[in-house]
Every structure is written in structure tokens, then in C-alpha cells.
Amino acid sequence: MTLAIILVVAAVVALGVILRLAITRSLQAKGNASLAATIRPIDIEAFRNLIDPAEDDYLRWRLPPAQFRVVRRERLHAMAAYVHVVASNAAALVRVGQLAVASGDPRVAGAAQRVVNDALLLRRNSTVVLLRIYLALAWPNSGFATGRLVDGYEQLSGAAMLLGRLQNPAVPVRLSAML
């Protein structure tokens, strides 16, 4: 009987999750206009500094072990906050890109396809990096590289810019002068 109770509870929870996701999907379909508001800028320079292994090595050398662990954990918490924003921005761009894929203009559709693929990869990598950060919180002395995440973010930025330009060529793009 215990097994049946466990399975019934699991079924109710699963049904609740599925219905909630179904409702969320229909609400999202109505609220596409608010996508832009969900993208949050990231201070990439600070993020790069935070994940720089040389910084960690310097702190390890300068600080007593106990204090290093405290500082390292604080840095890991900050990293996790950054990675959450990266993942959230990637999710927003997946939706922006998916909506643009249906465009009649093949250049826009191609750029949108690239944005979605890059954003999906970035979201996947963000999940892996977050898991590694949480593991590192338990073992602050362990080291790991998140450089690929920043590279992926930069790549996605480029793809998103291209898509934006193709969709809105009339909007002045300040970057064009710098590129």
C-alpha cells in the first residue's frame, strides 16, 4: 500500500507540473511583447575577472586557507548569480529566435536559426556550469573553467545583433561604426 501511495503522490505531482507548464505555454504565447524586458545586461568584464583562475591562484597564495575558502565561496555565489542571468538571457533569445525563424526573409530565418542554436548551447552549458559551481561550493579548493561560457555568450551576442539588424535595418546601430 505504501508503494501505491508513493506512486499516486508522484502521479499527482507530475500532473500538476504538466498542467502548470501547459498553462505557462499558453500565457507565453499571448505575452511575446514582454520578451525584451526579460533580457538583462551583464558586466562581462567583471564576470571574466570573477572566473579568472589566476585571480583564484593569487587569492589562494595571499590568504590563509580558512579565509580563502570563505572568499572563494562568496566569489562562487557571485558567479552563480551571473550564470543565472546568462541562462535567463539565453532563454529569452531562444524565444526571440524561434519567433523569427518563421520569417519569410531567408536571411532573417537563417540568422534566427543561428541565434536559437547558440542560445540553446549556451543554456545547456549554463546548466552544466551551475551544477559545477554548486559542487565547488562544497569543495571550494577545487578549480574549474567557465571560460567557454563567456565565449559562448559573446558568440550569442554577435548572432543576436545580426538578427536584430536584419529585422530592424532602420534602427540606428551604434556598433556598426566600431565594427
Added chain:
Amino acid sequence: MLQAHSFLWNYLWLAPSGLQVGLAVLLWRRGIYRSFPVFLSYLIFEATEEFALFAMDVLPRVSPEAFWKAYCVGRLIEGLVKFAVIGELFSHLLRRWPALAKLGNRLLRGTGAVLVLLAILAAAYAPIDDPRFSLVSRAHILQQTLYVVQCGLILFLFLFASHFRLAWDNQTFGIALGFGIVWCEHMATWAVMASGALLDKRELLDFLNMATYHVCVLIWFYYFLVPQRSASASAVPAQEHNLEVWNYELERLLQR
């Protein structure tokens, strides 16, 4: 009214199968079967199986043992077809995004393997009440085992799509939602039946199963008949605010 072989019982047993035949014809006429060949096969198989089981249940010359044997074989084949439908839904979800296909397939297989192990474990602990009705008990345990795996896989599908913000097309979503609801409900009821509980209220659980399945078929009809909302299919241009944010972002990247 809530008794076996009442009018409502017969209606709930046969009506979903009739509707499935109608849905299969609809898929065929509109050419949608090319996108969902496995789902079409499922509809045809399920309808045929239910009509055959109903006939076996009603005909007096068919022994209960023959009925339950046919029931077990039918459910096993149906289970395999349903797993193929899950694969079809997953490939629909990922077909445009090769970046995720490999990871998705690996995760689906891994989740499936874990669920099979859990379902086998649950089956091993399920009681067989009365040796005289062991075939019936085994059929209940078989159903519990299949629905544990199917319910877990459909939940995984929804969570995966939600995590990566993957857009479902209307028809794929409708099929998945229908199966999601019915498999969760069936997992709960078959777990109760396999445990040997509520022996005197089995008919009520049967009614619940059949009514939920009826709703599930109506959900499929809705999603295949109602056209996809144009807003989700049309391209929504990136707004100026997006460009501003990404401009700002890239400027800083270039200036570092």
C-alpha cells in the same frame, strides 16, 4: 449508473475508440499523418484493440482467462507503440534544433533506463492477492509498470521543453498534453489497483480511467481541429529595446 456494463460504462469504453477512428480519418484526409505516422498507427491500433476487447468482454463464449491473456498481449504491444509515439513527439520538438538533438536523445534514453529500473522495482514489490486471480493481478502490475515509465517520460518531455524554452507546434503539444494527463491519472489508478486496495470500488476506478481517456481524445481533436495561433507562428521582430541592450553589451565587450 456507475456499474460495469451500464450504458455509461459501455459509452465510455466505446466512444473514445470511435472518436479515435474519426481522428485517424481526419489525420489521413488532411495529410497530417505524414508528420505523425506513429501516432496514426497508435490511434488505429488502440481503437482496434478496444473494440476487440469489448467484444471479448461481451461474448459469453470467451472465457475470462482468454480475455485477460488477450488484454495483457494487447497492452504490451500498445505500450511499445506508445514509446514510439514519445520518440516521435521528441523528434518533432528537436527537429529544427540540432544543437540539442544529441543531448536530448541521451537524456531521454537515460531517463527511460532509470524509469524502467524503478518500474521493475515497483512491480517486484507489488502484491499478488489471490492466486486464483493471479492473471488479473499480473495484468494490473503490467499496467502499473508501463504507466510509471510512460508518465515519467512525458513529464521529462515537458520539463526538457520548458527548461530550453522550446516552442511546441500546436499538434505536437496537443498530443503530449493529452497523453500527459491520461498517463498521470492512469499511473495513479493502476498503482491503486495493483496494490489490491479498493477492491469493492474497482468499477469507479475503471470509470475514472475511461472518462479521463475520453477527455484525452477530445483534447487531441481540439488541437488537430483548431488552427495554430498566428502570433506564435509569425515572426515577431526584435524590438528596439533588445537592440539597445545588445548594443550596450557588445560595446563593452569591444572596449575591454
